[in-house]
Amino acid sequence: MVLKNLNDLKRLVEGRPRKKLVLAAAQDQHSLGAIIKAWKDNIIEPILVGDKEDIENICETFSYDITGVTIIHEPDIQRSVETAVKMVSNKQADILMKGKIGSATLLRCVLNKEWGLRTGNLLSHFALFEVETYHKVIAVTDVAMNIAPSLQDKIAIVNNSVACLNRLGYKMPKVAVLGAVEMVNENMKATLDAALLSKMNQRDQIKNCIIDGPLAFDNAVSLESAQLKGIKSEVAGDTDLLLMPDIEVGNVLYKSLVFFAQAKVASIILGAMVPIVLTSRSDSEQAKFDSILLAAAASN
């Protein structure tokens, strides 16, 4: 099964018990709007940690009915994140979500050695895009957490993403490891890593997926383009997951898809004790809702 659009995620959570989601620094309009919708749709049960007065003012202004929702008053941003993270590590919540706070600040709390959400795995960012010009949803990693991943990191990033795609119903997701070109060039590290990852996949060192690379973006997403270049590949033109060389390439692709191609996006952090909804503060309420849906579908 593959996802044709982000709405397909709904099917995966239907009939499942609601997940407890804790929103850190909850005084954020788009996050609150998304959470209330997900609550009304029976996907999650929200817990809000943040400035109670600000939260209530936003909800009143935008007519969000939060009657019955647990609010933990913590006006200090840093302490509100700490409280939310600890609720997850104490098993009082199944999903963590970022509110009015920078990504790096939240991630540093998540990585805290004493009370954070580490599991021993690398944590990585995973995004799903619905783009009109592609025949199915396409996953992209890592566009927001790992800055300059090593080969070892890329193996962990692929494993995180493949495990998530497997949970979403993909048996053997097709993974394109991107470079600027589809030939190995010793001066372009991304192409060397890509070739190694492909070979490791062929030798079963990376399982449950089909990896090909290096592929340039055009051959990864267009069969015609791959054929014109004479590339024979099971992945070319039918990619489920794009592995980015580094955060700059990834983040520029992410923002280009959203701003130029009007793509819809859902994104989470994988590899921690629970999925973490970590959308950018500029993301729409819809993107935050779809990310909650993805987190619920991806959680155990």
Ligand code: COD
């Ligand atoms: N997974 C698991 N452990 C990690 C990871 C990871 N991805 N990254 C760091 N750690 C561990 C390290 O092993 C170490 O023990 C500790 O955390 C601190 O590591 P540093 O010194 O590299 O960590 P920081 O605090 O300097 O950086 C961690 C961040 C996640 C904050 C950093 O990688 C970062 O800023 N990433 C980009 C976040 C961002 O701005 N995204 C926004 C784009 S929209």
